[in-house]
Amino acid sequence: xxxxxSVCQMNVSHDKKINLAKSKDFIxxxxxxxxxxxxxxxxxxxxxxxxxFEKFAEEFPGPTTDFISSLAxxxxxxxxxxxxxxxENGKIYNTSYTFNPEGLLIGKHRKIHLFDxxxxxxxKFKESDTLSHGDKVTVFETKYCKIGVAICYDMRFGELIxxxxxxxxxIIAIPAAFNMTTGPAHWHLxxxxxALDNQVYFIAASPARNxxxxxxxxxxxxxxxxxxxxxxEKDEKEGLLCCEIDLAYIEQIRNQLPLLKHRRDxxxxxxxx
Amino acid sequence: xxxxxSVCQMNVSHDKKINLAKSKDFIxxxxxxxxxxxxxxxxxxxxxxxxxFEKFAEEFPGPTTDFISSLAxxxxxxxxxxxxxxxENGKIYNTSYTFNPEGLLIGKHRKIHLFDxxxxxxxKFKESDTLSHGDKVTVFETKYCKIGVAICYDMRFGELIxxxxxxxxxIIAIPAAFNMTTGPAHWHLxxxxxALDNQVYFIAASPARNxxxxxxxxxxxxxxxxxxxxxxEKDEKEGLLCCEIDLAYIEQIRNQLPLLKHRRDxxxxxxxx
Numbered sequence: 001x002x003x004x005x006s007v008c009q010m011n012v013s014h015d016k017k018i019n020l021a022k023s024k025d026f027i028x029x030x031x032x033x034x035x036x037x038x039x040x041x042x043x044x045x046x047x048x049x050x051x052x053f054e055k056f057a058e059e060f061p062g063p064t065t066d067f068i069s070s071l072a073x074x075x076x077x078x079x080x081x082x083x084x085x086x087x088e089n090g091k092i093y094n095t096s097y098t099f100n101p102e103g104l105l106i107g108k109h110r111k112i113h114l115f116d117x118x119x120x121x122x123x124k125f126k127e128s129d130t131l132s133h134g135d136k137v138t139v140f141e142t143k144y145c146k147i148g149v150a151i152c153y154d155m156r157f158g159e160l161i162x163x164x165x166x167x168x169x170x171i172i173a174i175p176a177a178f179n180m181t182t183g184p185a186h187w188h189l190x191x192x193x194x195a196l197d198n199q200v201y202f203i204a205a206s207p208a209r210n211x212x213x214x215x216x217x218x219x220x221x222x223x224x225x226x227x228x229x230x231x232x233e234k235d236e237k238e239g240l241l242c243c244e245i246d247l248a249y250i251e252q253i254r255n256q257l258p259l260l261k262h263r264r265d266x267x268x269x270x271x272x273x
Numbered sequence: 274x275x276x277x278x279s280v281c282q283m284n285v286s287h288d289k290k291i292n293l294a295k296s297k298d299f300i301x302x303x304x305x306x307x308x309x310x311x312x313x314x315x316x317x318x319x320x321x322x323x324x325x326f327e328k329f330a331e332e333f334p335g336p337t338t339d340f341i342s343s344l345a346x347x348x349x350x351x352x353x354x355x356x357x358x359x360x361e362n363g364k365i366y367n368t369s370y371t372f373n374p375e376g377l378l379i380g381k382h383r384k385i386h387l388f389d390x391x392x393x394x395x396x397k398f399k400e401s402d403t404l405s406h407g408d409k410v411t412v413f414e415t416k417y418c419k420i421g422v423a424i425c426y427d428m429r430f431g432e433l434i435x436x437x438x439x440x441x442x443x444i445i446a447i448p449a450a451f452n453m454t455t456g457p458a459h460w461h462l463x464x465x466x467x468a469l470d471n472q473v474y475f476i477a478a479s480p481a482r483n484x485x486x487x488x489x490x491x492x493x494x495x496x497x498x499x500x501x502x503x504x505x506e507k508d509e510k511e512g513l514l515c516c517e518i519d520l521a522y523i524e525q526i527r528n529q530l531p532l533l534k535h536r537r538d539x540x541x542x543x544x545x546x
Contacts, residue, residue, distance in 0.1 A: 112537060112540060113535050113537065114535075116531070116535070117529060117530050117531070118528075118529055119529045119530060120525070120529055133537075135540060136540075137540065137545070153535075156470070156532055157532075157535075157536060157537075157541075158431040158432075158435065158470055159431075159432075159435070159536070159538075159541035160540070160541060162431065162432070162541075163540075163541055163543075166543070185500065185501065185502075186469060186501060189462065189465055189466055189469065189501060190466065190469075192462055193462055193463065193466035196459060196462065196463075197429070197431055227458065228458065228459060228462060229458075252393070255391075256390060256391055256392045256393055257390050257392060258389070258390070259429055259430075262386050262387075262389070262426075262430075263430060263432070264385060264386065264406075264430075265432075267385060267408060267409075267410065267433070267436075268430075268432040268433060268435075268436055270436075270439070272410070
């Protein structure tokens with residue numbers, strides 16, 4: 001089965017209303033182009049800076065999730081809603097909500113691995129100063145196949161992506177905002193290997209690059225096929241990335257190179273020396 | 274601590290004696306260049322074709338392992354002895370032996386994942402027709418650090434490389450023989466991501482390419498640093514690849530980007546939904 005995916009590589013401003021209006025434009029264009037699934041980037045309604053997370057945070061349901069839910073229903077499209085700061089019981093999470101074409105919430109992922117890094121001569125960021133981490137792996141049914149969602153730094157942990165695959169995900173979507181240190185060094189590499197190792201379609205959705213931001217996103221949203229080949233990629237600029245994927249190709253690759261069948265789980269366990 | 278590694282990208286002929294003599298030349302040159310560790314490729318004493326495995330197979334100890342052991346002692350060098358067909362109790366394994374500078378066996382790895390693939394328009398191979406698989410993860414002490422060894426197709430399984438890392442390996446060496454289908458598509462990608470994900474030095478050692486072979490090896494032996502950067506790479510031709518690595522850099526990278534510390538093991542377990 002062939003379906004079309006759109007990745008919304010949008011600029012994110014300091015004004016939430018502008019961000020929502022922009023996401024509406026992008027998703028409207030995605031639907032008009034014939035896409036069945038639209039993917040927004042990480043923190044699409046809020047600048048990716050620690051000082052903004054609390055100010056922009058919403059409980060669920062809230063204005064942003066209501067907005068995305070309505071949009072999904074009006075346009076009859078699946079929306080993997082990037083991520084937004086979510087508030088609950090005094091804690092803030094980096095959370096992704098997915099709505100189906102009826103406007104119903106079908107997936108919710110709280111970023112599991114928080115981005116606390118300090119790279120010499122490069123990026124320094126400490127999400128755990130302001131954010132709390134999620135504890136659940138996120139895979140849900142759609143009318144096409146199971147889809148898994150995780151957020152940005154989560155994709156560095158092969159164990160998580162593998163578990164999503166073993167739970168049946170055939171498409172794995174990662175709203176993300178790599179930066180100008182980790183982007184050039186690792187973005188393509190990780191997206192390609194996760195797709196290849198797990199023989200899934202891997203969608204990496206970034207905001208557009210804005211050189212004036214404090215945290216500068218790398219851009220280069222992309223879709224990678226189960227052979228590890230990039231089949232669609234944006235540059236760093238704002239724009240919609242549309243791409244057709246063929247779910248039957250997953251089974252072809254899994255038959256030809258039966259990686260998942262060849263796994264030897266008992267050997268990987270810590271108790272086996 | 275800085276040490277020098279040599280990867281012996283040698284041609285493998287149909288004559289075992291020629292192969293052993295060639296490996297001696299390569300390792301002698303590695304020692305003369307000042308290397309503390311020399312790495313041979315997969316099936317360095319035997320053509321990589323199923324019909325040869327039984328004919329070339331040896332029990333341990335045997336002529337090939339005795340030869341490599343003596344060489345290690347004479348040259349006072351660690352030798353990660355690629356792999357050879359090993360015979361035991363009527364079974365044949367694809368086995369790697371590592372000897373220390375005293376000529377003692379310190380590591381033995383039997384290939385865990387057998388290469389049974391049938392890629393449309395590309396390579397077809399079925400190791401399990403002639404070979405049996407190993408069941409053990411291989412990490413051993415050296416005077417520099419712990420080293421892990423696995424063989425070729427084993428490197429496609431991130432779980433195995435992760436386990437070697439958690440067992441303390443700082444250098445992971447993979448005698449391998451990717452081919453003209455999987456080499457161009459996946460060789461660099463996998464070597465770089467395994468190094469990056471696990472923040473280790475990753476050594477991928479291939480035979481040289483010989484267009485006349487039935488199974489044509491890809492070549493491109495390489496050494497990748499813990500940031501996922503290729504720091505030394507051969508082309509497809511026969512030759513020695515020498516490269517200095519800095520073990521202190523591993524800790525630098527692990528401090529700056531604490532991937533191993535950020536793992537959330539309890540979430541990856543199958544029983545956690």
